[in-house]
Amino acid sequence: MTRATAQWAVRREGRDPAALYRDALTADPAAGRIRTLVAGLGECGTRQDVDPLLPFLEHPSPRVRAEAVRAVRRLGASLARIAPMLADPAPVVVRAVGRALRTEPDVVPAARLWDWLGADSPPHVRLAAYQGLRAGDVWTRLHVDLHLMADRDAELGDRARADLIAWSRGDAATAYRGPTPEARDRLDALVDAAEPVIGTEEARRLRWFLDGH
Incomplete structure (x- = not known):
């Protein structure tokens, strides 16, 4: 002001x-x-x-x-100039980059985001990577949520579980195009691994969506 x-x-x-x-x-x-x-x-x-x-x-x-x-x-x-700073050592910088990238989430390749999601990255970088993957296509969002559930991720697991439930009970209704056969196999395996965490009913609901209703 x-x-x-x-x-x-x-x-x-x-x-x-x-x-x-x-x-x-x-x-x-x-x-x-x-x-x-x-x-x-x-x-x-x-x-x-x-x-x-x-x-x-x-x-x-x-x-x-x-x-x-x-x-x-x-x-x-160009957002490509600041995208690598999503791995900056300072949380305040990563938050600024994350907000800048919201309008164009595809600027950072998914493969790099998966690398930054690794356990050896600082917590604030892992959170930014998760948010970037979650902002991708619907099946990438489901993949990363289930991945964190299956791995019993202590830092991001609660976020992933809440997002997973929100997706299956709301946003899933807009997923008109199903995953590829390869992606479906991968997601089915992740649902199996995450079932002890998300519960049988939620796992059943996810399989229903993956099978094309």
Whole structure:
């Protein structure tokens, strides 16, 4: 709100606030100001400001990196440029990337998301990978939920179980096209493995959908 008010006041005087942010960023600003300047340029800059902002995606401060993600996304940068940052060591950065990718979940290959879902990834990266896979096609969503159920995943298992139940009791009705035979075999095996966790009735319901009703 403070930045928006200041930008309005600058425009009222016939000046360009984006130019002020550009000049300040190139003048070696104090570390504490960088995040605000990046945010401001992202709010009132143009597509031409993307390239000057890209170096801030590698800034040592996680909050600056997160702000740079928001800024370059807002200015129209390719999502492919920020997608690898879904594995950033800082949760605040990963959350910013995850929000940016919501409109185009296919930017990150599913194979990479499965790699990041591995047990050796930090919890915040695993959560982002799960959310990315869940946002894919319906059978990938079912696959990742069942995978976490079958593996008795302690960190994501509750989320997966709740999503699985929500899907089978609501969204499944919109799954008009069934899985491929290979995917059906894989999902059938996962249902068998997850049945002790999800219960016999829920497993029966899932098999019914997999068999094409």
